[in-house]
Amino acid sequence: MLGNSSAGASQVQRPTAPVPAQAVRFTTPVVETPGIFILTGWLWRFLRLLVLLPVQFPVSVATVAVSVTVYVLTGWLGLAALWTITDIALLVWWRRWPHSFKARVALRALATWRRFWIYRRHWQPVLVVSGLAESYLERQYLPQIRGVTCSAWADRVRVKLVAGTAPAEFEQRVSELAHGFGAPSCRVEVRGPRDLVLEFPRRDMLAEQIDALPVPDDPQDVDLGALPVGRCEDGQPWNLRLHGTHVLTVGVTGAGKGSVLWSTIRAMVPAIDAGAAQVWAIDPKRMELSYGRNLFARYADAADEAVSLLEDAVGAMQERAERYAGRKRVHVPNTRDPFVVVVLDEVAFLTAYHPEREIRRRAENAIATLTSQGRSVGFCVLAALQDPRKEVLNLRNLFPDKIALRLDEASQVDMVLGDGARDRGGNAHLIDPDLPGVAFVKLEGSPAPVRVRAAFVTDADIDHMAESYAASRAEDSV
Numbered sequence: 057m058l059g060n061s062s063a064g065a066s067q068v069q070r071p072t073a074p075v076p077a078q079a080v081r082f083t084t085p086v087v088e089t090p091g092i093f094i095l096t097g098w099l100w101r102f103l104r105l106l107v108l109l110p111v112q113f114p115v116s117v118a119t120v121a122v123s124v125t126v127y128v129l130t131g132w133l134g135l136a137a138l139w140t141i142t143d144i145a146l147l148v149w150w151r152r153w154p155h156s157f158k159a160r161v162a163l164r165a166l167a168t169w170r171r172f173w174i175y176r177r178h179w180q181p182v183l184v185v186s187g188l189a190e191s192y193l194e195r196q197y198l199p200q201i202r203g204v205t206c207s208a209w210a211d212r213v214r215v216k217l218v219a220g221t222a223p224a225e226f227e228q229r230v231s232e233l234a235h236g237f238g239a240p241s242c243r244v245e246v247r248g249p250r251d252l253v254l255e256f257p258r259r260d261m262l263a264e265q266i267d268a269l270p271v272p273d274d275p276q277d278v279d280l281g282a283l284p285v286g287r288c289e290d291g292q293p294w295n296l297r298l299h300g301t302h303v304l305t306v307g308v309t310g311a312g313k314g315s316v317l318w319s320t321i322r323a324m325v326p327a328i329d330a331g332a333a334q335v336w337a338i339d340p341k342r343m344e345l346s347y348g349r350n351l352f353a354r355y356a357d358a359a360d361e362a363v364s365l366l367e368d369a370v371g372a373m374q375e376r377a378e379r380y381a382g383r384k385r386v387h388v389p390n391t392r393d394p395f396v397v398v399v400l401d402e403v404a405f406l407t408a409y410h411p412e413r414e415i416r417r418r419a420e421n422a423i424a425t426l427t428s429q430g431r432s433v434g435f436c437v438l439a440a441l442q443d444p445r446k447e448v449l450n451l452r453n454l455f456p457d458k459i460a461l462r463l464d465e466a467s468q469v470d471m472v473l474g475d476g477a478r479d480r481g482g483n484a485h486l487i488d489p490d491l492p493g494v495a496f497v498k499l500e501g502s503p504a505p506v507r508v509r510a511a512f513v514t515d516a517d518i519d520h521m522a523e524s525y526a527a528s529r530a531e532d533s534v
């Protein structure tokens with residue numbers, strides 16, 4: 057089956073295989089292939105190349121064909137005139153319509169160049185050394201490159217797997233592949249049977265700090281199911297869902313948990329202002345959330361107050377659930393039943409580190425009740441945590457959505473993002489300490505973790521938000 061061209065495998069010359077030492081060796085007789093068969097094989101491959109070339113590279117083949125025809129018909133002068141006119145047309149296209157020029161010309165040319173110069177040239181050595189070449193009947197087979205496309209920030213190499221292999225083999229070797237092709241990382245995306253895409257970033261779109269994102273004027277523009285909080289590594293907005301879920305943000309000290317919390321609160325401000333959303337904040341460190349106290353419907357920093365706040369949230373949630381029972385199945389935020397986000401900084405302070413057992417028990421019970429029953433009635437818990445181990449927070453599985461900022465150990469990646477996340481390229485333990493706010497998240501519809509960066513909301517931005525909010529409250533009460 058592997059010998060068949062539809063098997064998706066390209067057969068390659070095998071390097072000299074070591075022969076184990078043994079006293080008696082039985083070998084198969086060597087039969088010499090007649091030269092005519094070899095010549096026919098070469099001729100067949102050459103003809104196939106000629107037929108397939110215009111289909112695989114229509115633009116390049118057309119360019120060469122037109123140039124040769126013009127040269128034959130008109131000589132050097134005609135060819136020079138043709139190229140001058142073409143260059144001027146390309147120049148005008150680039151200046152007038154830079155986006156379409158980039159998408160249709162520049163990135164395609166780059167993809168062709170990188171396909172041959174980077175991927176085809178290094179494909180065999182990198183795959184053989186990283187253990188992705190397969191052997192069958194003393195022959196070696198390699199997965200085939202089906203195509204290479206370039207976006208503004210990454211190369212996407214579409215690969216046809218050798219029959220009998222699985223994408224997991226690539227997922228386990230993302231590091232070897234990234235180093236092999238000189239890329240900072242590699243992400244594997246499975247498109248279908250024996251069809252996958254390897255994504256190699258060319259530059260880091262998240263290297264620069266992202267300033268606090270603009271706040272919409274109209275509360276109608278706030279989508280609690282997709283709050284813009286930063287940027288994904290492909291340059292697209294990172295939208296965080298809050299309504300209908302709970303979110304746990306994990307990262308070592310200084311990883312940028314504060315920027316995730318504040319970017320989320322900032323994106324909700326118009327809804328808070330309109331009374332359709334409320335933030336109940338718990339700030340045991342008294343450093344993170346105390347700045348924007350004005351914005352919060354409830355605020356607590358001492359442990360007993362924090363536990364009372366959590367229990368009040370449970371009470372409000374249960375009262376709402378009772379009212380909705382048998383009447384409503386979906387919560388729509390409004391001034392009577394606002395969407396309530398309980399923001400909990402350093403949740404382990406209440407659930408693991410507090411010296412009083414009773415506080416820990418009450419806090420854990422309240423968080424468990426909110427996270428297991430609050431989603432459908434408009435209650436959400438947005439918690440931050442430094443250490444994701446079970447001993448510290450055994451409720452972490454009650455948070456459907458998780459954000460992995462910089463972590464201490466490789467083993468913590470799967471604890472936060474779920475089994476297999478690290479194999480798929482979610483290397484949160486390798487995030488550069490100089491890039492606070494960078495994280496890996498799982499977005500809907502993609503099993504592979506996506507690298508993102510939260511926007512940085514400065515103390516001045518928080519002051520400004522709190523002041524504008526207070527001013528608008530004062531206007532309303534006049």
Ligand SMILES: Nc1ncnc2c1ncn2[C@@H]1O[C@H](COP(=O)(O)OP(=O)(O)OP(=O)(O)O)[C@@H](O)[C@H]1O
Binds near residue numbers: 310312313315493
């Ligand atoms: N998104 C970001 N972009 C740029 N810089 C950031 C970002 N987030 C945080 N920083 C920088 O990193 C520092 C630490 O961030 P932050 O306090 O949010 O970390 P943390 O994870 O909350 O740490 P801790 O658990 O100790 O409070 C900030 O003072 C800021 O200078």
